Amino acid sequence: MSEVRDLPEALAEPVARVRVGWMSLLFFANIALWLGVYAPIQVLLPKQAELLDAANKEAVFSLVTGIGAVVALIANPAVGLLSDRTCSARGRRHPWTAAGAAVAAAGLLVLAFAPNVAVMVLGWCLVQAGLNGMLAMLVSAIADRVPVPQRAQVGGLVGIAQMLGTVLGAVVVVVMLDLAGLPLGYAVCAAVVLAGAAAFVLRTPDARLPVAFRPSARTRDVLANLWISPRRHPDFAWAWGCHFMINLGNAFGTLYLLFFLKDAVHYEDPDTGLLIMMGLYGAALVVGALIAGHFSDKTGRRKPYVLAASAVMAVAALLLVVWQNWTAALAASPLLGVGFGAYMAVALAMLTQVLPTAQDRAKDLGVINIANSLPQVVAPMLTAPILAYLGGYPSLFAASALSTVIAAVLVTRVKGVS
Secondary structure (H helix, E strand, O other): OHHHHHOOOOOOOOOOOOOHHHHHHHHHHHHHHHHHHHHHHHHHHHHHHHHHOHHHHHHHHHHHHHHHHHHHHHHHHHHHHHHHOOOOOOOOOHHHHHHHHHHHHHHHHHHHOOOOHHHHHHHHHHHHHHHHHHHHHHHHHHHHHOOHHHHHHHHHHHHHHHHHHHHHHHHHHHHHHHHHOHHHHHHHHHHHHHHHHHHHHHHOOOOOOOHHHOOOOOHHHHHHHOOOOOOOOHHHHHHHHHHHHHHHHHHHHHOOHHHHHHHHHOOOOHHHHHHHHHHHHHHHHHHHHHHHHHHHHHHOOOHHHHHHHHHHHHHHHHHHHHOOOHHHHHHHHHHHHHHHHHHHHHHHHHHHOOOOOHHHHHHHHHHHHHHHHHHHHHHHHHHHHHHHHOOOHHHHHHHHHHHHHHHHHHHOOOOOOO
16 A cells, blocks of 8 residues: 555556546647548548659558558557656656657658658658657546546547547648648648647646656666566456457448448449538547446446447448448448447546556557557458458448457456456
């Protein structure tokens, strides 16, 4: 008991509820972050790839985003690990949040004036490194500052912020492209990222880690610390697997909707159809996140909500396995959204409760964030052979349903969270 009482604020389990002002700043920082990620992916990078090499635009886009995804997978746990060992007077997270935003903004400005594909790759790698470092810090803020009984509520807000950042990013850059082209679009993204990070860093507390409590910084110890043994920390491993499978199922269910509407549903205006589906998905995601977050915190339970969310997502996918028509698409979109929103609200609460040690919170959450990013790499690799050789879109949505069912099975193995 004396050890727990003697822990510094940076390592102690938070007990004071965070206020609306703190949650609002975290919310807007997350919107800025996800706008910085998705505005380029959805609009700017494809347009730039076409400008630089119209004949090979798909290959250029795949090359840039593929290399960037690898950088993202490395940056998230690496920056988390470094922050866990930071004893700055400004705290152990805020310096890295600010640095990540600055690196990302520099990368966006490099992209704004990239004369060739090589510079485009460099710029996007800087963006991915910076934003994933920032992401590791913003997720760590939940474990550092938010008490367990409030985490699903805050997790729901973070999930909503991701969705809003995605939608607002597309709207903002389309307007900027109409006004002044690619450079202004990238510059606005950079400004938004810097503003969101600055507001959070300058107006929220970040406890300093005393040097006496800093984990070992020896290279051998640091590298060994990157590995989290599933045998020693089974709850962490099962929760990571659940998170990966849910995100994989969501990726299977959403990444190829435009082609699904065009090639399987034969909808007359697939672009408009996609906007309608994503609008329904986004609105339902907000509802699912708010409701599940509220009741999960009220009851203190997480797993029943994960199981329910998995079931709803599986039903949404199975609708599209059985029927490939516009009516089924309209029904499946809000079901998938409410399920994924409910899961995202509860997931952050559950995942922060299975972290092995307080000293390595950011690094461990960086490892968890890999379960967010990796499905975006794995899903496209698996989708091509599924569509070509394994039954087309019914099989793709069956894979989505199967992924979410596996996630439900994995979460039942988590023993330390009810």
